[in-house]
Amino acid sequence: MNSAESAALALVCKERAWSEAQTSDEADLILLNTCSVRLTAESRVFGRIADYSGIKKKRKKPLTIVIAGCMAERLGESLIEKYPQVDYVMGTQARSLFPLILEAAEKGEKANINPEEKPVFSFSGSHLEEGQFRSFIPIMHGCNNFCSYCIVPYVRGREVSRSPENITEEMRLVARKGVREITLLGQNVNSYNWNDVDFSDLLKIVAQEAKLSGIRWVRFLSANPRNFSSKTIETLALNNCFCRHIHLPVQHGSNSVLKAMNRGYSRERFLELVNEIRQAMPGITLSTDILVGFPGETEEDVKETLGLMEEVKFLYSYMYHFNPREGTKAFDLKSRIDEDVKKERLSRVIDLQLKQTARLLEKRIGSTEIVLVEGISRKNADELITRTEKDEMAAVPGAKSLIGSFAKVTFSSLNGNTLKAKGAKPLCHGD
Numbered sequence: 001m002n003s004a005e006s007a008a009l010a011l012v013c014k015e016r017a018w019s020e021a022q023t024s025d026e027a028d029l030i031l032l033n034t035c036s037v038r039l040t041a042e043s044r045v046f047g048r049i050a051d052y053s054g055i056k057k058k059r060k061k062p063l064t065i066v067i068a069g070c071m072a073e074r075l076g077e078s079l080i081e082k083y084p085q086v087d088y089v090m091g092t093q094a095r096s097l098f099p100l101i102l103e104a105a106e107k108g109e110k111a112n113i114n115p116e117e118k119p120v121f122s123f124s125g126s127h128l129e130e131g132q133f134r135s136f137i138p139i140m141h142g143c144n145n146f147c148s149y150c151i152v153p154y155v156r157g158r159e160v161s162r163s164p165e166n167i168t169e170e171m172r173l174v175a176r177k178g179v180r181e182i183t184l185l186g187q188n189v190n191s192y193n194w195n196d197v198d199f200s201d202l203l204k205i206v207a208q209e210a211k212l213s214g215i216r217w218v219r220f221l222s223a224n225p226r227n228f229s230s231k232t233i234e235t236l237a238l239n240n241c242f243c244r245h246i247h248l249p250v251q252h253g254s255n256s257v258l259k260a261m262n263r264g265y266s267r268e269r270f271l272e273l274v275n276e277i278r279q280a281m282p283g284i285t286l287s288t289d290i291l292v293g294f295p296g297e298t299e300e301d302v303k304e305t306l307g308l309m310e311e312v313k314f315l316y317s318y319m320y321h322f323n324p325r326e327g328t329k330a331f332d333l334k335s336r337i338d339e340d341v342k343k344e345r346l347s348r349v350i351d352l353q354l355k356q357t358a359r360l361l362e363k364r365i366g367s368t369e370i371v372l373v374e375g376i377s378r379k380n381a382d383e384l385i386t387r388t389e390k391d392e393m394a395a396v397p398g399a400k401s402l403i404g405s406f407a408k409v410t411f412s413s414l415n416g417n418t419l420k421a422k423g424a425k426p427l428c429h430g431d
């Protein structure tokens, strides 16, 4: 979401003929689009603000500093009190103010923004980074779920859905610019609702539009297991533009922890959902988020999580340990887990996941798949890095001209968690 919003803000700059500075020293404006989900991300932003404030103090040429995103929403004007070199604090709801800020900076003036006035959130026109063949398309914003550890509902506000017309319009726009894969974005895409058009209805509309505009692959993020309906599964199964990979954040395997997290589903319901998805779409891969060390978590609870991982066999997981975020319900829970214990539990979860990923990928050796060629491998300049619809990465020797297009490859070996493949061939008609 943060990347998509950064791309949208960069586009506003380009539309007003601003260009990217090569270094912060030569910039006329510095925009930091921040994230509040983890404490570490916030700490890094404070460091950056201090650095940029230092640059501003030293130099003669004017410099406008804008802090955008979730931290701006959470901390508001207190950021300016702490760092007086910051000119504007533009929260997640206030992105529409950015053109005014740019206009004022162009004139060497200060934009007239009333901090008391609450701007209305609006989805901006395009979230496409220049030269990209994949694009994020936000379909909703905010979250009503209030998981007890999560800051998102406080910094992004309640759920707002984007109209299907607006979504298909952006699909057409990005398709004209050469995009072949889109990811529908939202904090909780399954609770999309626009005048009784629910997520599964929207998927039908998106599938139709994808066919018309030449978008081959459609993904979505994130799908909370709590609102994943059978109707949605049916729609996904019927339309092959939807990639056979779903990110399904389970967070934990123990019912008592899931309850304390206010996730709104049980371990049994999650496993039932996995079963339903796999029956409807055999071969689909699943990935997840796992949060260990939640207050009150017992050794038994950790075993439940490891057991669930063994049962589901996720292709990969984002794994992290609990970090209290002020303002959330879990912040006040007394039974916090010791840092070393959290780290030890997390390392067991990571070990298991790495083994499972390797096992799953090993089984893929010998298969031939269609991949989207994403770029040049960072480890070997002679190799291309590609991704399957199941979200598996494969490195393959091939011509740079294939970047941005679909190709067929055969997996030949496994290096760490990246498949090696051979014979990248452009797709033929009918593939």
Ligand code: SF4
Pocket: 143, 144, 145, 146, 147, 150, 151, 152, 153, 187, 188, 224
């Ligand atoms: Fe946060 Fe829960 Fe909403 Fe996800 S579903 S954004 S974890 S409150």
